[in-house]
Amino acid sequence: MSDLTLRPPRTAGTARPRPGSRAGLLRAVLVRLGTALLVLLCTATVSFFLVRLSGDPVKVLLPPDATAAQEHALRASLGLDRPLISQYLDFLWGLLHFDFGTSITYNEPVRQVLADRLPATLELAAAALVVTLVIALPAGIVAAMRRGRASDRGIMTGVLLGQSTPPFWVGILLILVFAVGLHALPASGYGTFANLVLPAVTLSVYSVAVVARLLRSSLIDVLTSDHIRTARAKGFGPVKTVLTHGLRNASLPVVTVIGLEVGSLLGGAILTERVFSWPGVGQLTIEAISNRDFPLVQATVLFFAATFVVVNLLVDLSYSLLDPRVRTSR
Amino acid sequence: MTLTSPAAPAAAPARPAARGRRPAVPAALLRNRLAAVALAVLAVLLVAAVFAPLLAPDDPNAQDLLMRLKPPAWQHGGSAAHLLGTDQLGRDMLSRVVYGTRVSLLVGAGAALLAGVIGTVIGLAAGYFGGWPDRVLMRLADVQLAFPSILLALAIVGFFGSGLWYVILVLGITGWVSYARVVRSEVMSLRSRDFVTEARAIGVTDVAIMRRHLLPNVMAPLATIGTLHVAAAIVAEASLSYLGLGVPKETVTWGSMLADGQLYLGTSWWVAVFPGIALMLTSLAVNITGDALRDVADPKAYRR
Amino acid sequence: MTTDRQMTSDQPRTAGAPVTAGPPTTEPVLEIDGLNVDFRLDTTTVHAVRGVSLRLAQGETLAVVGESGSGKTATALSVLRLNPQPPCVYAGGRILFEGRDLLTVPDKELGRIRGSDIAMVFQDPMTSLDPLRRVGVQVAEVLRHHQGLSRAAARAAALEALDEVGVPDPERRFRQYPHELSGGLRQRVMIAGALVGRPRVLIADEPTTALDVTVQRQILDLLVSLQQRHGMAVLLITHDLGVVAETADRVAVMHQGRVVETGDVLDVFERPADDYTRRLLAATPRLELA
Numbered sequence: 001m002s003d004l005t006l007r008p009p010r011t012a013g014t015a016r017p018r019p020g021s022r023a024g025l026l027r028a029v030l031v032r033l034g035t036a037l038l039v040l041l042c043t044a045t046v047s048f049f050l051v052r053l054s055g056d057p058v059k060v061l062l063p064p065d066a067t068a069a070q071e072h073a074l075r076a077s078l079g080l081d082r083p084l085i086s087q088y089l090d091f092l093w094g095l096l097h098f099d100f101g102t103s104i105t106y107n108e109p110v111r112q113v114l115a116d117r118l119p120a121t122l123e124l125a126a127a128a129l130v131v132t133l134v135i136a137l138p139a140g141i142v143a144a145m146r147r148g149r150a151s152d153r154g155i156m157t158g159v160l161l162g163q164s165t166p167p168f169w170v171g172i173l174l175i176l177v178f179a180v181g182l183h184a185l186p187a188s189g190y191g192t193f194a195n196l197v198l199p200a201v202t203l204s205v206y207s208v209a210v211v212a213r214l215l216r217s218s219l220i221d222v223l224t225s226d227h228i229r230t231a232r233a234k235g236f237g238p239v240k241t242v243l244t245h246g247l248r249n250a251s252l253p254v255v256t257v258i259g260l261e262v263g264s265l266l267g268g269a270i271l272t273e274r275v276f277s278w279p280g281v282g283q284l285t286i287e288a289i290s291n292r293d294f295p296l297v298q299a300t301v302l303f304f305a306a307t308f309v310v311v312n313l314l315v316d317l318s319y320s321l322l323d324p325r326v327r328t329s330r
Numbered sequence: 331m332t333l334t335s336p337a338a339p340a341a342a343p344a345r346p347a348a349r350g351r352r353p354a355v356p357a358a359l360l361r362n363r364l365a366a367v368a369l370a371v372l373a374v375l376l377v378a379a380v381f382a383p384l385l386a387p388d389d390p391n392a393q394d395l396l397m398r399l400k401p402p403a404w405q406h407g408g409s410a411a412h413l414l415g416t417d418q419l420g421r422d423m424l425s426r427v428v429y430g431t432r433v434s435l436l437v438g439a440g441a442a443l444l445a446g447v448i449g450t451v452i453g454l455a456a457g458y459f460g461g462w463p464d465r466v467l468m469r470l471a472d473v474q475l476a477f478p479s480i481l482l483a484l485a486i487v488g489f490f491g492s493g494l495w496y497v498i499l500v501l502g503i504t505g506w507v508s509y510a511r512v513v514r515s516e517v518m519s520l521r522s523r524d525f526v527t528e529a530r531a532i533g534v535t536d537v538a539i540m541r542r543h544l545l546p547n548v549m550a551p552l553a554t555i556g557t558l559h560v561a562a563a564i565v566a567e568a569s570l571s572y573l574g575l576g577v578p579k580e581t582v583t584w585g586s587m588l589a590d591g592q593l594y595l596g597t598s599w600w601v602a603v604f605p606g607i608a609l610m611l612t613s614l615a616v617n618i619t620g621d622a623l624r625d626v627a628d629p630k631a632y633r634r
Numbered sequence: 635m636t637t638d639r640q641m642t643s644d645q646p647r648t649a650g651a652p653v654t655a656g657p658p659t660t661e662p663v664l665e666i667d668g669l670n671v672d673f674r675l676d677t678t679t680v681h682a683v684r685g686v687s688l689r690l691a692q693g694e695t696l697a698v699v700g701e702s703g704s705g706k707t708a709t710a711l712s713v714l715r716l717n718p719q720p721p722c723v724y725a726g727g728r729i730l731f732e733g734r735d736l737l738t739v740p741d742k743e744l745g746r747i748r749g750s751d752i753a754m755v756f757q758d759p760m761t762s763l764d765p766l767r768r769v770g771v772q773v774a775e776v777l778r779h780h781q782g783l784s785r786a787a788a789r790a791a792a793l794e795a796l797d798e799v800g801v802p803d804p805e806r807r808f809r810q811y812p813h814e815l816s817g818g819l820r821q822r823v824m825i826a827g828a829l830v831g832r833p834r835v836l837i838a839d840e841p842t843t844a845l846d847v848t849v850q851r852q853i854l855d856l857l858v859s860l861q862q863r864h865g866m867a868v869l870l871i872t873h874d875l876g877v878v879a880e881t882a883d884r885v886a887v888m889h890q891g892r893v894v895e896t897g898d899v900l901d902v903f904e905r906p907a908d909d910y911t912r913r914l915l916a917a918t919p920r921l922e923l924a
Binding site: 035038039042046047050051053160161163164165166168169172173175176179180187260263264266267270271274275285286289290292297301304305 | 469472473475480481482484485486488489561565566568569572573574575585588591592595596599602603606609610613614617618
Binding site for chain 3: 224225226227229230231232233234235236237240244245248249322323324325
């Protein structure tokens with residue numbers, strides 16, 4: 001499979017994308033795009049049939065004492081009385097126009113409901129990204145440069161803890177300490193900077209651990225390579241050597257794994273939003289599933305899949321920014 | 331993910347080494363000790379899960395509304411009858427934490443086992459036959475990997491209803507990719523080796539070759555992935571239960587206890603903290619064990 | 635080529651007594667004195683360099699020759715303390731440069747010497763250049779680091795250096811990445827990066843080993859001509875006696891961490907005093923001495 005994609009296989013932690021011929025590159029790009037579309041189509045299809053196979057939504061939506069006439073009316077208004085295949089085709093046709101139908105609980109276009117919740121999620125994700133970079137980059141660099149010393153061991157212990165701790169437990173602990181104990185930050189709510197702090201930290205714990213650990217191991221690999229010795233021979237100090245000749249080289253495998261970890265991060269976002277009652281797409285997803293608001297479920301599931309796909313396309317793109325051997329393949 | 335690092339030992343032949351043995355070095359020692367502690371924790375958890383009815387002082391679902399939200403025994407207002415206090419319905423926290431071990435370990439082991447079987451079969455097939463089966467299966471792996479599995483789990487469990495077996499099934503079905511990839515690459519490198527060629531030459535069937543010659547060679551990496559997957563599945567189950575979409579309400583799980591406990595954080599910290607500690611300890615112990623396994627199975631990868 | 639060297643060689647050749655290697659008439663620019671280098675591995679300690687003493691005079695080329703594992707590369711890397719620590723330990727001896735012991739000068743001071751007073755060219759130009767940065771930048775960064783030159787000034791100097799080492803179309807090559815260059819060109823870029831700081835000592839660790847045979851000759855020619863033009867002292871590490879014959883004034887033969895014989899190239903080649911040297915010479919096919 002690695003011959004078909006730009007990405008190195010998962011097991012090869014430090015492998016870099018091979019430069020291919022120009023035709024090979026084009027082919028790889030097309031395969032990536034094709035896979036992306038396939039993923040979206042599969043997601044849409046699975047979510048479509050899943051919500052319909054799981055029982056009659058009408059039965060769930062109406063109170064138990066509803067009459068047959070009421071049932072029939074609701075079924076017709078939801079379009080559920082038509083053959084499954086025509087519902088499916090309509091659904092796909094709608095997707096092409098970014099039309100996801102109407103939310104049952106909100107009685108609004110799903111697109112609108114989603115758009116209302118999107119800013120909160122983006123805000124949270126951006127903040128968590130900043131926290132991740134600010135903590136994980138220095139931590140990974142220090143651990144790699146001071147390998148085996150106390151600082152390395154301390155950082156790696158933190159990494160192990162961070163990777164093993166589910167985000168909702170992190171969130172609850174933070175609330176206990178900073179909201180209940182110290183009264184320093186709000187336990188929930190949305191709008192101010194103070195509201196953002198705990199959710200952002202909660203969401204970033206796992207990614208900090210992943211990025212720091214990977215950066216460390218990949219930097220350790222890079223630091224033993226010949227061109228690092230060249231930089232040292234030029235008179236560069238250890239820090240300057242790492243920053244100019246190590247970090248970028250070490251970031252390739254890190255970027256790869258970030259792409260693969262997006263799924264976990266999205267799951268973390270859903271949980272984090274739940275812990276802090278954050279009014280984002282994650283909370284909306286849980287709500288929609290609990291309420292059996294199936295157009296909304298389909299749309300939110302698709303939204304997360306699309307996020308995954310887009311991030312991974314960006315990851316592939318970033319190879320060519322980071323690695324000239326991909327860019328100028330000859 | 332290592333707690334220690336390989337470079338440390340080099341300069342420190344501190345203690346006299348036994349003849350013919352590697353000098354005992356602090357880092358390696360710590361690593362082994364850590365793994366030993368983790369294994370001990372796992373053993374305790376396993377005992378707790380199996381003998382929960384004997385160990386738990388109370389029925390985990392027995393409510394006592396007169397004893398609501400009692401603090402742990404060592405705090406003011408606590409009693410020896412409820413060592414870890416009681417929850418909002420007066421249920422004994424200690425009993426609930428002990429019973430919670432059952433679901434966690436069952437889901438963790440079950441999901442890892444199911445995913446391991448699926449992944450191994452797919453990986454064997456893809457690696458052994460190559461060609462178009464390989465291409466199709468690996469493309470499937472790409473798609474599966476791209477699909478946010480927690481979301482799939484959420485949707486399935488949310489719509490089909492809660493249930494222990496649903497959770498195991500979903501986490502098992504969505505977790506096969508890493509097993510398949512490892513098995514495939516191992517098998518591909520073994521396929522052309524002499525002992526396989528010879529076996530084929532004397533007419534041994536494909537299935538027999540896979541079972542007798544290929545499978546034993548991939549057991550070590552499989553055990554590593556499996557262990558790490560157990561931790562992932564335990565956390566995933568707890569996440570679903572926390573969201574109220576996992577197993578039914580009357581089943582005791584750490585995730586749902588955490589969700590309950592969060593509501594009483596302001597007054598009764600223990601309702602959330604004890605299941606949280608249990609969950610973190612379990613996941614930590616399994617992860618450490620998995621890391622140690624990887625170090626043993628693949629010394630080259632020990633610093634990844 | 636060899637005649638070329640001899641014509642401009644200003645080194646008086648001391649005849650006879652090759653083992654003791656009579657001191658050059660000029661003050662040595664670099665003096666290695668009783669160097670011991672250990673590699674402390676998990677189970678054992680390898681004594682890679684055992685009491686090596688070498689003197690490198692102003693403007694001369696001293697070749698250190700030996701098989702792999704003889705300690706010649708460890709010796710060369712010791713000059714700039716570039717052996718990986720751990721596992722390497724500098725267990726004894728001194729390396730004197732301008733009155734300072736390079737084994738004990740503080741890191742900061744060593745940093746000022748590296749790349750500026752003493753520069754290195756490594757064996758494998760494929761891996762010794764940073765694959766992700768333009769080759770011109772990797773040459774220019776030496777000047778920016780040591781002399782604080784502006785980007786433009788460093789670029790101009792780097793272009794000049796690339797031109798000097800025979801990189802055709804330096805403007806274009808400056809912007810290219812290592813993978814776009816042939817092995818010979820990459821080694822030229824490495825040499826430009828070493829040369830651009832105008833070092834007094836150039837240490838070349840098997841500079842031609844990784845290259846095609848035809849390219850090897852060109853790179854050796856380049857090193858010799860640069861040495862003569864800039865009057866650098868060159869410490870050339872090699873396993874190839876042919877290379878020694880073509881480039882060096884003096885040679886030190888290393889075997890199992892020790893220097894077994896030192897002397898003028900001609901003397902050593904014609905009248906090897908050490909048994910190992912003799913076997914080494916006998917194993918080298920058709921040596922063409924000038």
